[in-house]
Amino acid sequence: MTEKSNIRLVGGGISHESFTFVPEYMPKRPGIQQYGQEALDSNRGTRTNLGAMIEVCEREGVELIPTVYGSPASKGRCLDESYYSMLNTIIEGIEKAMPIDGVLLLMHGGGATETEDDLEGHVVEQVRKVVGDKIPIVSPFDMHANIGPKTMKYGTFYCGYDRYPHFDSYERSAEVTELLIETLRGKIDPKIAYAQPNMIITPVMQKSEYYPMKAVIAKVHEIEAEPGILSATCAAGYPYADVPYPGVTTMVIADGNKKLAQEKANELSQFIWDMRLDFLARVVPVDRAIDMALAEPEGPVVLADQADNPGGGAGAQDGTVALKAMLDRGVTNACVLGMRDAEAVAKAIEVGVGSTVTMKIGGKLRPWVGDPLEVTGYVKCISDGKYRPSRGAAWWASRDRLNKTVVLNVKGIDIIITELGCGTTDLALYRSLGLDPTSYKMLLVKSCVHYRRAHDPIAKKTIELDTPGWHGTRLAAFPWKKLKRPVFPLDVEAIGISELKTE
Numbered sequence: 001m002t003e004k005s006n007i008r009l010v011g012g013g014i015s016h017e018s019f020t021f022v023p024e025y026m027p028k029r030p031g032i033q034q035y036g037q038e039a040l041d042s043n044r045g046t047r048t049n050l051g052a053m054i055e056v057c058e059r060e061g062v063e064l065i066p067t068v069y070g071s072p073a074s075k076g077r078c079l080d081e082s083y084y085s086m087l088n089t090i091i092e093g094i095e096k097a098m099p100i101d102g103v104l105l106l107m108h109g110g111g112a113t114e115t116e117d118d119l120e121g122h123v124v125e126q127v128r129k130v131v132g133d134k135i136p137i138v139s140p141f142d143m144h145a146n147i148g149p150k151t152m153k154y155g156t157f158y159c160g161y162d163r164y165p166h167f168d169s170y171e172r173s174a175e176v177t178e179l180l181i182e183t184l185r186g187k188i189d190p191k192i193a194y195a196q197p198n199m200i201i202t203p204v205m206q207k208s209e210y211y212p213m214k215a216v217i218a219k220v221h222e223i224e225a226e227p228g229i230l231s232a233t234c235a236a237g238y239p240y241a242d243v244p245y246p247g248v249t250t251m252v253i254a255d256g257n258k259k260l261a262q263e264k265a266n267e268l269s270q271f272i273w274d275m276r277l278d279f280l281a282r283v284v285p286v287d288r289a290i291d292m293a294l295a296e297p298e299g300p301v302v303l304a305d306q307a308d309n310p311g312g313g314a315g316a317q318d319g320t321v322a323l324k325a326m327l328d329r330g331v332t333n334a335c336v337l338g339m340r341d342a343e344a345v346a347k348a349i350e351v352g353v354g355s356t357v358t359m360k361i362g363g364k365l366r367p368w369v370g371d372p373l374e375v376t377g378y379v380k381c382i383s384d385g386k387y388r389p390s391r392g393a394a395w396w397a398s399r400d401r402l403n404k405t406v407v408l409n410v411k412g413i414d415i416i417i418t419e420l421g422c423g424t425t426d427l428a429l430y431r432s433l434g435l436d437p438t439s440y441k442m443l444l445v446k447s448c449v450h451y452r453r454a455h456d457p458i459a460k461k462t463i464e465l466d467t468p469g470w471h472g473t474r475l476a477a478f479p480w481k482k483l484k485r486p487v488f489p490l491d492v493e494a495i496g497i498s499e500l501k502t503e
């Protein structure tokens with residue numbers, strides 16, 4: 001694709017992963033938005049999704065007219081006022097730019113507002129009303145997208161990430177942009193079809209570099225290599241959203257052949273359904289995990305507190321269950337990344353580096369993840385939380401804003417305590433605090449999957465913990481009301497697997 005054209009696209013994005021349970025416990029999160037030309041200028045040349053879209057459009061001589069990109073303010077579900085202000089900006093931008101050739105959206109999938117369960121479906125429905133039946137509306141989707149009926153009905157096609165950690169967000173955004181331009185040049189005629197096995201999958205089992213998700217992604221690539229197929233996706237879904245459709249969705253785009261697309265979407269859906277038992281989490285009780293870690297001849301052994309993940313819209317990252325067990329067992333030469341506790345950070349700064357302090361840490365923001373833990377520790381380091389990301393670190397590592405950060409050493413365990421939650425995708429974070437992550441026997445990392453990008457290369461062993469928490473594996477404990485039932489695995493012990501057969 002090198003020919004010039006006068007193709008005009010309107011671009012805009014509303015990305016959110018909305019944790020719909022117990023909103024009263026969610027701190028209200030501010031929205032982050034970039035408008036118009038500023039959005040293009042600050043993303044041009046970067047490895048962001050929008051950076052990919054800009055790169056492809058500029059290479060192909062296609063005009064991309066920006067509206068707004070970002071995420072609405074949220075208290076779990078997106079606040080309507082913030083959502084509608086973004087949506088209206090997109091709609092007005094389209095109306096002003098008409099006539100246009102296509103709409104290039106940038107959505108995460110898995111969003112919900114105060115009044116809409118299917119945020120993306122609502123966006124494409126409203127955009128469709130403005131542009132009419134003929135103009136293509138496309139978007140990339142995160143692997144954690146939940147795809148609702150309106151999303152399928154009103155959008156033209158989507159390309160979802162194949163990898164978690166999301167190494168391929170740039171490539172998938174480039175792919176959807178390229179397919180849109182080829183469509184507008186009359187080179188392809190994309191027909192998309194969907195299928196949904198009645199399944200939800202806990203994120204800890206969605207790791208694309210490991211079985212069973214690895215096998216599913218291999219199957220996705222096998223289908224993509226077949227004649228007539230333009231793209232295939234298996235969205236593993238975001239399970240912490242109580243919406244009327246289950247998270248796992250397969251999507252296949254075939255060239256001019258809807259029937260083929262449907263056959264392949266069904267085949268992929270059946271493939272993942274047949275593997276359903278393999279998607280049940282194999283997490284390890286904390287005490288057993290400590291035994292296993294102590295038995296390893298060399299460290300670091302990573303204990304992944306997947307339920308206290310700071311991302312995923314859910315986690316406060318202030319759980320104390322695993323840390324308490326380590327202290328009770330007398331574990332030493334360990335490091336905790338990290339504990340979110342602004343009060344404790346302030347207290348440590350007040351007493352100063354080199355002083356000893358007794359205080360309660362963690363367990364303050366939300367129930368279920370352990371009580372505040374009284375510790376006496378030595379303030380080893382105080383930092384402004386800024387660090388220079390490593391080369392090749394996840395692009396969002398540089399956005400991790402820890403704010404004030406301290407290291408408190410409690411009986412041989414270095415606990416990194418931050419004002420805000422901290423990402424776990426870059427070892428530079430430890431080093432900025434004077435800590436060497438490879439020197440410890442155990443690293444307790446509060447993260448579900450994204451930590452693997454930085455930690456897998458140094459870990460002698462990694463153990464995923466069976467801890468309680470808002471981003472954890474205990475899906476049946478959530479107060480489901482809307483989710484279409486029966487669904488695997490929530491109902492399997494009530495009605496049996498054969499009655500849960502996928503459609």
Ligand SMILES: [Zn+2]
Nearest residue numbers: 142143144166
């Ligand atoms: Zn994701």
